[in-house]
Amino acid sequence: MMHSRDVQPAREPHIPVLLQPLLAAVAPVEGLWLDGTLGAGGYARGLLEAGADRVIGIDRDPLALEMAGWAKPYGDKVRLVQGTFSSLDLLAGEPLDGIVLDLGVSSMQLDLAERGFSFMKDGPLDMRMGQDGPSAADLVNGADETTLADILYTYGEERASRRIAHAIVTARTSDPITTTTRLAEIVARCLPRPKPGQSHPATRSFQAIRIAVNTEFSELAEGLAAAERALRPGGLIAVVTFHSLEDRIVKRFFQLASGQEANANRYAPAKTDTTARFELVTRRAVGPDDAEVAANPRSRSAKLRVARRTAAPPLALDPAEFGVPQITKKGRR
Numbered sequence: 001m002m003h004s005r006d007v008q009p010a011r012e013p014h015i016p017v018l019l020q021p022l023l024a025a026v027a028p029v030e031g032l033w034l035d036g037t038l039g040a041g042g043y044a045r046g047l048l049e050a051g052a053d054r055v056i057g058i059d060r061d062p063l064a065l066e067m068a069g070w071a072k073p074y075g076d077k078v079r080l081v082q083g084t085f086s087s088l089d090l091l092a093g094e095p096l097d098g099i100v101l102d103l104g105v106s107s108m109q110l111d112l113a114e115r116g117f118s119f120m121k122d123g124p125l126d127m128r129m130g131q132d133g134p135s136a137a138d139l140v141n142g143a144d145e146t147t148l149a150d151i152l153y154t155y156g157e158e159r160a161s162r163r164i165a166h167a168i169v170t171a172r173t174s175d176p177i178t179t180t181t182r183l184a185e186i187v188a189r190c191l192p193r194p195k196p197g198q199s200h201p202a203t204r205s206f207q208a209i210r211i212a213v214n215t216e217f218s219e220l221a222e223g224l225a226a227a228e229r230a231l232r233p234g235g236l237i238a239v240v241t242f243h244s245l246e247d248r249i250v251k252r253f254f255q256l257a258s259g260q261e262a263n264a265n266r267y268a269p270a271k272t273d274t275t276a277r278f279e280l281v282t283r284r285a286v287g288p289d290d291a292e293v294a295a296n297p298r299s300r301s302a303k304l305r306v307a308r309r310t311a312a313p314p315l316a317l318d319p320a321e322f323g324v325p326q327i328t329k330k331g332r333r
């Protein structure tokens with residue numbers, strides 16, 4: 001096993017979301033599985049307990065590997081690798097029977113103020129899952145106003161994107177924006193005070209900046225393509241998403257890759273190759289039941305989709321074809 005150390009989580013560990021529906025949808029679990037979003041290891045452990053012979057666990061965050069004391073009892077059945085799931089086929093280096101992706105940040109990352117993901121905790125404006133490359137502060141203080149507005153609009157579906165981008169650029173001229181709480185205050189001042197039960201006004205902006213800092217949509221698009229190359233015929237992929245932009249990408253990818261688009265519109269130009277590379281296992285997205293939402297409110301917006309690889313050779317798709325949002329000029333209002 002690579003990179004494993006005995007580090008115990010200091011806080012409430014991450015509660016795995018939709019784990020039981022996922023295990024039910026991919027049963028019987030056997031052979032070699034890859035968990036591309038290891039986090040606190042909830043899925044990896046679930047797969048091993050359900051019958052996987054071995055699990056390769058990938059996370060871009062070194063902290064996930066430092067916290068992987070849980071893997072020790074499994075010995076050689078677990079191989080841990082630091083990296084991004086966009087390269088999962090290369091990192092695995094062998095054909096896989098199954099892949100799981102549980103997108104977004106872990107509770108572990110959110111809870112650590114110093115990682116800068118949460119507007120609820122004062123910390124440095126960081127947000128880098130991999131702890132490398134440009135940070136949220138670099139983006140917020142360096143990007144031009146139009147780019148900031150486009151990011152907020154496209155990745156956060158923030159309708160006040162232009163107003164917020166202008167406020168950010170004005171604020172940073174006197175003093176660079178270096179903390180989560182200062183950014184949250186700047187955003188909050190641009191929006192109406194939330195009514196009881198509504199989310200914090202900075203929620204959409206923080207989501208957008210986090211997606212941009214971690215290039216989350218291109219990671220997802222490349223990860224799905226890498227999964228197509230890595231899975232054996234009959235192998236399964238299960239993806240859990242947390243917001244509509246992510247779910248739309250996964251849904252469109254599975255639709256296109258399962259040949260479902262071929263006859264969707266008889267007036268559309270014929271696609272060159274409609275051979276199904278996947279079959280849908282879940283016809284519609286699976287969400288949490290009431291008991292799971294009550295036990296773990298974070299699961300509320302989660303959606304699970306599962307597909308099975310066919311024997312057709314992999315085909316590279318253009319990410320724009322399956323709805324990967326591009327930064328557009330729509331935020332200029």
Ligand SMILES: C[S@@+](CC[C@H](N)C(=O)[O-])C[C@H]1O[C@@H](n2cnc3c(N)ncnc32)[C@H](O)[C@@H]1O
Nearest residue numbers: 016037039040041042043059060084085102106
């Ligand atoms: C929601 S958590 C996964 C939790 C995990 N399923 C569990 O039960 O503990 C997502 C994890 O995926 C990691 N991650 C997100 N995007 C990634 C990527 N592109 N490549 C590798 N890891 C990624 C994050 O660092 C985080 O640790």
